Amino acid sequence: MKEINKILENRTINSWVCRFNHSPSQINKPHEADAELMEIEGNNSSLLAVTIDSVAEEIAEGLYQDPFTMGWVSVMSNFSDLAAVGADPLGIVMAISFDPTKGEKFREQIAKGMAAACQELGVFVLGGDTNTARNISLTGCAFGFVPRNQRMTRVGCQAGDVVFLSRGAGSGNALGMMRLAKLSEELFPERLYRPVARIKEGQMIRKFATCCMDSSDGLLITLDQLLRVNNKGFVIKADWEKILESNVFKFCKKTGIPYWFMAAGIHGEFELVFTIPQEKVNSFLSTASGIGFHPIRLGTVQEKPSLIFALDSGKKVAIDMAPLRNLWVPGCSDLSYCIQAYHAWGKKWGLE
Amino acid sequence: MKEINKILENRTINSWVCRFNHSPSQINKPHEADAELMEIEGNNSSLLAVTIDSVAEEIAEGLYQDPFTMGWVSVMSNFSDLAAVGADPLGIVMAISFDPTKGEKFREQIAKGMAAACQELGVFVLGGDTNTARNISLTGCAFGFVPRNQRMTRVGCQAGDVVFLSRGAGSGNALGMMRLAKLSEELFPERLYRPVARIKEGQMIRKFATCCMDSSDGLLITLDQLLRVNNKGFVIKADWEKILESNVFKFCKKTGIPYWFMAAGIHGEFELVFTIPQEKVNSFLSTASGIGFHPIRLGTVQEKPSLIFALDSGKKVAIDMAPLRNLWVPGCSDLSYCIQAYHAWGKKWGLE
Secondary structure, three states: OHHHHHOHHHHHHHHHHOOOOOOOOEOOOOOOOOOEEEEEOOEEEEEEEEEEEEEOHHHHOOOOOOHHHHHHHHHHHHHHHHHHHOOEEEEEEEEEEEOHHHOHHHHHHHHHHHHHHHHHHOOOEEEEEEEEOOOOEEEEEEEEEEEHHHOOOOOOOOOOOEEEEOOOEOHHHHHHHHHHOOOOHHHOOHHHOOOOOOHHHHHHHOOOOOEEEEOOOOHHHHHHHHHHHHOOEEEEEOOHHHHEOHHHHHHHHHHOOOOOHHHHOOOOOOOEEEEEOHHHHHHHHHHHHHOOOOOEEEEEEEOOOOEEEEOOOOOEEEEOOHHHHOOOOOOOOOHHHHHHHHHHHHHHOOOO | OHHHHHOHHHHHHHHHHOOOOOOOOEOOOOOOOOOEEEEEOOEEEEEEEEEEEEEOHHHHOOOOOOHHHHHHHHHHHHHHHHHHHOOEEEEEEEEEEEOHHHOHHHHHHHHHHHHHHHHHHOOOEEEEEEEEOOOOEEEEEEEEEEEHHHOOOOOOOOOOOEEEEOOOEOHHHHHHHHHHOOOOHHHOOHHHOOOOOOHHHHHHHOOOOOEEEEOOOOHHHHHHHHHHHHOOEEEEEOOHHHHEOHHHHHHHHHHOOOOOHHHHOOOOOOOEEEEEOHHHHHHHHHHHHHOOOOOEEEEEEEOOOOEEEEOOOOOEEEEOOHHHHOOOOOOOOOHHHHHHHHHHHHHHOOOO
16 A cells, blocks of 8 residues: 555544554545445444545635535435445434635525435434534534445455446546536536435445446546555446536536546546456346345456556556646645646547 | 524534434434434443544644643543543554644644553544644544443432442643643643543443533533533532642632632533432442542432522622623633623622
């Protein structure tokens, strides 16, 4: 896992983690799972899964402007972490920092977004803590149980496994690009960004998968992180029409923004990226189809830890996500510089 | 519970709660317990206890200036909620919003405070989420299990029960008064504010108590809230030398600040306030003494829902905490006005 420290965000996490002792009851180590997995005394068949996630930067940076989105994502982002470990959800508690000068209607729309997300998933807000602050911050902590022998982590894929994506990606980055490049909202209305945590799918995937992670940080960053924790590589077919959500694909067509931007940006969409052993793929796909779930086949796992794009031209390029990932320093990044750097990176790898 | 809505903070909580459906697996209703209590499928003997709590306003308002205090309290405040329901802790996850311009040393001291608090309690940070923000915010979510038949909530005290406090109170309000009135820090150094969650005591109290709540909002507000959720009253002997922590008592003596301010303010100290049926008091006290725990006897529960102070003079006054509680609007309250209002309130009830 030494490659993990090439990424600024991982180093930031480690700078906190190194101060704390590891619980003897905890199954996973740092970076190894989307949710923390705990042994429970007197229960040999289940693990407790817990995760915590804040929606704050996305609000401060103007990515989410509709309070309904803020509430919706604060719930979905947490249950998405539970989905990625294959958990059966129990509930969520919320710590809400709200600026009362925003007004009662704004507050109500946040609450409605949270309630609608809970209803979509059939889960409940159990309680919380309210604070007053100038910056809105919505922190959820979701928890549930996962069968011990079907828990998923980010670690475990083997060369030859097939890589899947639960549904089309890119909506987070389309919204991000629309906002940050100050395009007309008509090109990608915020209401198109309603990611759904793939709880039901996760409960099925857990019976087959060798590793799983949600795409909350964007598709390519997710693959890059899986690469680093597994010390394995991925060969991905760059078929953007298949990989991207249809609204996102249209957005790129209309604006001329490169398709790969929608996979390489940092604003994800809470789909699941997971690997299935070759010999289980048929059985997995038929079970998936039985619940109306049609995952997207991205490519395969290889032994060598590099991220390889198989381009339409037939060419294969081994890309390095580290320079892109390390561009983003929340609140400090200069957007036009970042976009230039993305283009330069794309040219370097022959993506443009 | 209609009295609950006389308090602004309770109304704020209800304005969120009313938007959400109640989980059929949840034992407690809003305001009824310090932590949320959940049924677990296939487990009839235990409940899952979960709580979430942010340290943010205390930092923004300058109450905590030492980063070690910030980290320490962010852990202790959460485990204190678990203590108040009598839970055996499993761990905590943390969502940290940090301002990188504060520097590496500041960040490290926060982490050290968190780690030291965990060590004090024998618990572990299991994971978390880091964000960048101008205002520091430390949100913890702690969880554990509690034996179903020994769970404690805020509800259940009966007339005749004896009211106890786990240890001397007032350190939060002493720190608050020192900061807000801009007194010399020598009068109450911040390092004297190192509240400890009473986990061990809670595990013992749960075998005897009829209700329990932590004093995180200050002693009198805790009693006032217990009054409102139980629709019962309390007769409290105003023996400040016994009730206040010795450093707090000295602070009042030195500064001339009325003793009762230390109980009536909003910055608490995470002790447990609980009630024991008269017939169990002896057995409780001898068990407590066996673990070196010597709780403070505050008074008794009465049928009529009022908070009664038995003063040194022999006089009994029924005080109303609502006007004091509703004074505080985070970020909006004028301090000198608040202090004046406290003095006026104290004169009204004959406390000064």
